[in-house]
Amino acid sequence: MNDSIVGNWLLIDIQKNQMAQGAKNKFTDLEKHQVIYNFKNNGSLIVTGDTVLVHTPGTYNYNLEKDYIGLPLENQANELLLSIDNSKWSFTKKNNEIKIGQAFLDGPELTLKRKLN
Numbered sequence: 323m324n325d326s327i328v329g330n331w332l333l334i335d336i337q338k339n340q341m342a343q344g345a346k347n348k349f350t351d352l353e354k355h356q357v358i359y360n361f362k363n364n365g366s367l368i369v370t371g372d373t374v375l376v377h378t379p380g381t382y383n384y385n386l387e388k389d390y391i392g393l394p395l396e397n398q399a400n401e402l403l404l405s406i407d408n409s410k411w412s413f414t415k416k417n418n419e420i421k422i423g424q425a426f427l428d429g430p431e432l433t434l435k436r437k438l439n
Contacts, residue, residue: 325363326386326415327361327386327404327415327420328361328362328363329360329361329436329437330358330359330360330436330437331358331359331360331361331420331434331435331436331437332353332356332357332358332359332434332435332436332437333352333353333355333357333358333359333371333375333376333432333433333434334352334353334419334433334434334435335351335352335432335433336352336375336376336430336431336432336433337423337430337431337433338429338430338431352375353435355371355372355373355375356370356371356372357369357370357371357373357375358370358371358437359377359434361384365383365384365385366381366382366383366384367381367382367383367384367406368380368381368382369381369382376430376432377406382406382407383405383406383407383408384404384405384406384407385404385405386402386403386404386405386413387402387403387405388400388401388402388403389401389403389405389410391403391410391412402414404422409424410424411423411424412424412425412431418435418436419433419434419435419436420433420434421433421434422434
């Protein structure tokens with residue numbers, strides 16, 4: 323399942339949800355920072371860039387699999403989740419973009435675009 327995200331992905335925007343305040347902050351035009359998420363076949367994720375926006379540049383372990391957010395509830399379907407160093411992120415892929423997020427924890431939602439070169 324990891325094969326669908328192998329390669330370089332450029333961070334293009336971040337949405338930070340602050341449910342307690344009922345606010346959403348969206349940071350766009352992040353391409354200029356050149357923060358790259360490089361998903362490798364071996365389950366390694368290398369984050370590069372000169373700006374720390376969510377993940378500090380470095381190497382992480384990742385896995386893409388069907389799982390539950392939290393404890394499974396009765397009749398709850400498992401969903402596709404991305405684990406980065408055992409931290410669960412929601413995951414959706416559409417064409418050449420992926421969205422990963424932790425909105426379920428009032429965390430950020432990231433949009434990444436496949437980098438072709």
